[in-house]
Amino acid sequence: MRFSPLLDELIKSLQVLPGVGPKSAQRMAFALLERQRAGGRKLSHVLEQALDNIGHCRQCRTFTEEDICAICASPKRALSGQLCVVESPADVVAIEQTGQYQGRYFVLMGHLSPLDGVGPEDLGLDVLENWLDAESFDELILATNPTVEGEATAYFIADIARRHGVSVSRIAHGVPIGGELELVDGNTLSHSFMGRKAFSE
Amino acid sequence: MRFSPLLDELIKSLQVLPGVGPKSAQRMAFALLERQRAGGRKLSHVLEQALDNIGHCRQCRTFTEEDICAICASPKRALSGQLCVVESPADVVAIEQTGQYQGRYFVLMGHLSPLDGVGPEDLGLDVLENWLDAESFDELILATNPTVEGEATAYFIADIARRHGVSVSRIAHGVPIGGELELVDGNTLSHSFMGRKAFSE
Incomplete structure (x- = not known):
C-alpha cells in the first residue's frame, strides 16, 4: 500500500504538469492538503475555467x-x-x-x-x-x-x-549583451562576425 | 499587458504549488493549454475531490x-x-x-x-x-x-x-549504507561511533 486511493490519484494527476515527477507530485499534494487548501481549491476552479474558455x-x-x-x-x-x-x-x-x-x-x-x-x-x-x-x-x-x-x-x-x-x-544573432567572448560557443561567435555592422560613434 | 486576464490568473494560481515560481507556472499553463487539456481537466477534478474528501x-x-x-x-x-x-x-x-x-x-x-x-x-x-x-x-x-x-x-x-x-x-543514526566515511559529516560520524554495536559473525 502507498496512499489512500484518492491521494494516489491526486499524486498521479499532478504529474501531468511538465517537470513534475512522482516525488515532486507527492510534495505538492501534501503541501496542498496541509497548508494550501484554499489556494488548491482556487487552482482547481481557475484551471477548469481556463481549459473551458481559453482558445x-x-x-x-x-x-x-x-x-x-x-x-x-x-x-x-x-x-x-x-x-x-x-x-x-x-x-x-x-x-x-x-x-x-x-x-x-x-x-x-x-x-x-x-x-x-x-x-x-x-x-x-x-x-x-x-x-x-x-x-x-x-x-x-x-x-x-x-x-x-x-x-x-x-x-x-x-x-x-x-x-x-x-x-x-x-532578428540579429550574436554575442549576448553582458556575455564574455570566451564563454560563447563557436557557432554564435561566427554568426556574430558575419552579422557585423559599421561602428557608429 | 502580459497575458489575457484568465491566463494570468491561471499562472498566478499555479504558484500555490511548492517550488513553482512565475516562470515554471507559465510553462505549466502553456503545457496544459497546448498539449494536456484532458490531463488538466482531470487534475482540476481530482484536486477538488481530494480537497473536499481527504482529511x-x-x-x-x-x-x-x-x-x-x-x-x-x-x-x-x-x-x-x-x-x-x-x-x-x-x-x-x-x-x-x-x-x-x-x-x-x-x-x-x-x-x-x-x-x-x-x-x-x-x-x-x-x-x-x-x-x-x-x-x-x-x-x-x-x-x-x-x-x-x-x-x-x-x-x-x-x-x-x-x-x-x-x-x-x-531509530539508529549513523553512516548511511553505501556511503563513504570521508564524505560523512562529523556529527553523523560521532553518532555512528556512540551507537556502535558488538560485531556479530
Missing part, C-alpha cells in the same frame, strides 16, 4: 479567452505595419517586456518538425497567408528560435512573405 | 478519505504492539517501502517549533495520549527527523510514552 486568437493564434487578443485588437498596433512571427506565446511576452516593438505578432505554436509530424498546416500558415492577403504589411520580422527547426521554419515563412510582396527580416 | 485518520492523523486509514484498520498491524511516530505521511511511505516494519504509525504532521508557534496541541499529542491510554503498546519507536526540532519533538514524546509505561526506542 486561440482568431488572427494571431496566441492564447486568449476572447475571439481576438488584446494586441490584435489594438488600433495603435495596426498602424506599425509590422508583423513579428514567433514560436510561442511566451516569446510574445519576452518581446513585449523589451518595450522595443510596437507591431503585431503571429504565433506559430511550434515549429516545422517533419519527424514529429508537424507540418505547415499545424502552424496555421494558412491563417498567416490569409492575413497577408487581407492586409498589406511593410515588414515581416522572423523571430523564431535560432535552432535547426526554428531556422527551417523561418526560411519557409520568408518564402510565403516574399510571395505576398512583404519585405522580410530576421 | 486525517481519526487514529493516526495521516491523510485519508476514510474515517480510519488502511493501516490503522488492519487487524494484523494491531497484533504487533508497536507504534512508530513520524513527522509526515511521506515518512510512512518511506518506512512502508522498506517492508521492515509491521506495526502502526502516528503522524505528527510537523514537529515542535515554538518560534513558528507549533506546540504540542498542533501535533495532536492529545490524540496520541488518548490512544496510549486506550491501548497498551509494547514499544513506541521514535522516527522523527534527526534535526534539532525533530530531536526536541522526540524527547517530548518519549516523556509522554514513559508516563504511560510504554518502552521507547529511537
Whole structure:
C-alpha cells in the first residue's frame, strides 16, 4: 500500500504538469492538503475555467479567452505595419517586456518538425497567408528560435512573405549583451562576425 | 499587458504549488493549454475531490478519505504492539517501502517549533495520549527527523510514552549504507561511533 486511493490519484494527476515527477507530485499534494487548501481549491476552479474558455486568437493564434487578443485588437498596433512571427506565446511576452516593438505578432505554436509530424498546416500558415492577403504589411520580422527547426521554419515563412510582396527580416544573432567572448560557443561567435555592422560613434 | 486576464490568473494560481515560481507556472499553463487539456481537466477534478474528501485518520492523523486509514484498520498491524511516530505521511511511505516494519504509525504532521508557534496541541499529542491510554503498546519507536526540532519533538514524546509505561526506542543514526566515511559529516560520524554495536559473525 502507498496512499489512500484518492491521494494516489491526486499524486498521479499532478504529474501531468511538465517537470513534475512522482516525488515532486507527492510534495505538492501534501503541501496542498496541509497548508494550501484554499489556494488548491482556487487552482482547481481557475484551471477548469481556463481549459473551458481559453482558445486561440482568431488572427494571431496566441492564447486568449476572447475571439481576438488584446494586441490584435489594438488600433495603435495596426498602424506599425509590422508583423513579428514567433514560436510561442511566451516569446510574445519576452518581446513585449523589451518595450522595443510596437507591431503585431503571429504565433506559430511550434515549429516545422517533419519527424514529429508537424507540418505547415499545424502552424496555421494558412491563417498567416490569409492575413497577408487581407492586409498589406511593410515588414515581416522572423523571430523564431535560432535552432535547426526554428531556422527551417523561418526560411519557409520568408518564402510565403516574399510571395505576398512583404519585405522580410530576421532578428540579429550574436554575442549576448553582458556575455564574455570566451564563454560563447563557436557557432554564435561566427554568426556574430558575419552579422557585423559599421561602428557608429 | 502580459497575458489575457484568465491566463494570468491561471499562472498566478499555479504558484500555490511548492517550488513553482512565475516562470515554471507559465510553462505549466502553456503545457496544459497546448498539449494536456484532458490531463488538466482531470487534475482540476481530482484536486477538488481530494480537497473536499481527504482529511486525517481519526487514529493516526495521516491523510485519508476514510474515517480510519488502511493501516490503522488492519487487524494484523494491531497484533504487533508497536507504534512508530513520524513527522509526515511521506515518512510512512518511506518506512512502508522498506517492508521492515509491521506495526502502526502516528503522524505528527510537523514537529515542535515554538518560534513558528507549533506546540504540542498542533501535533495532536492529545490524540496520541488518548490512544496510549486506550491501548497498551509494547514499544513506541521514535522516527522523527534527526534535526534539532525533530530531536526536541522526540524527547517530548518519549516523556509522554514513559508516563504511560510504554518502552521507547529511537531509530539508529549513523553512516548511511553505501556511503563513504570521508564524505560523512562529523556529527553523523560521532553518532555512528556512540551507537556502535558488538560485531556479530
